[in-house]
Amino acid sequence: MTVAFSAMTLSDFLASPDIESSPAWEFINQVAEQKAMPTLFHSRIQKRLLTIIDQASPDYEALPELRCILPNSSVVPDVSIVDKKHLPLNNQAIECAPDWIIEILSPDQRVTKVIAKIQACLEAGTRLAWLIDPVEEVVMVFWNDRPLEILQGSSLLPVLPNLQLELTPVEIFSWMQG
Helix, strand or coil, rough: CCCEEEEECHHHHHHHHCCCCCCEEECCCCCEECCCCCCCCHHHHHHHHHHHHHHCCCEEEEECCCCCCCCCCEEECEEEEEHHHHHHCCCCCCCCCCCCCEEEEECCHHHHHHHHHHHHHHHCCCEEEEEECCCCEEEEEECCCCCCCCCECCCCCCCCCCCCCCCCCCHHHHEEEE
């Protein structure tokens, strides 16, 4: 179960002492809410995505659960793919939208809340987002300049330019079994 608090500013949220507790807290649409705990399938998919995306390009880095501070929000995507030249040299949150985010829907998450997070990232400059639904075995693809796509089976999933990666929903969902 997640807990939410409303009626605060982004500055108030960022000054809160427990936002990095596990699971992390996010601030979207002026509401602070704690992320859902990941499931086994969620963790397996996340782990595999991090590995294959990192191997696909020297220009981008795939990072798990990285706090990203946007103009009006503070989000912690399941996977953030960031151009390495935008990563801070210190151990701080990034203060920009990731180039690509991936969210993996957990059974107790509401899809509308996750889409609101994706929308906040797209509005702040994220170019591509995937919302992976392990129950329905679909990947919803969000762009900052195109309509939503819902892909399944052996459809090739879109990735950022300069990433040498060919991946399909059926491959992603095969990882749930280990």
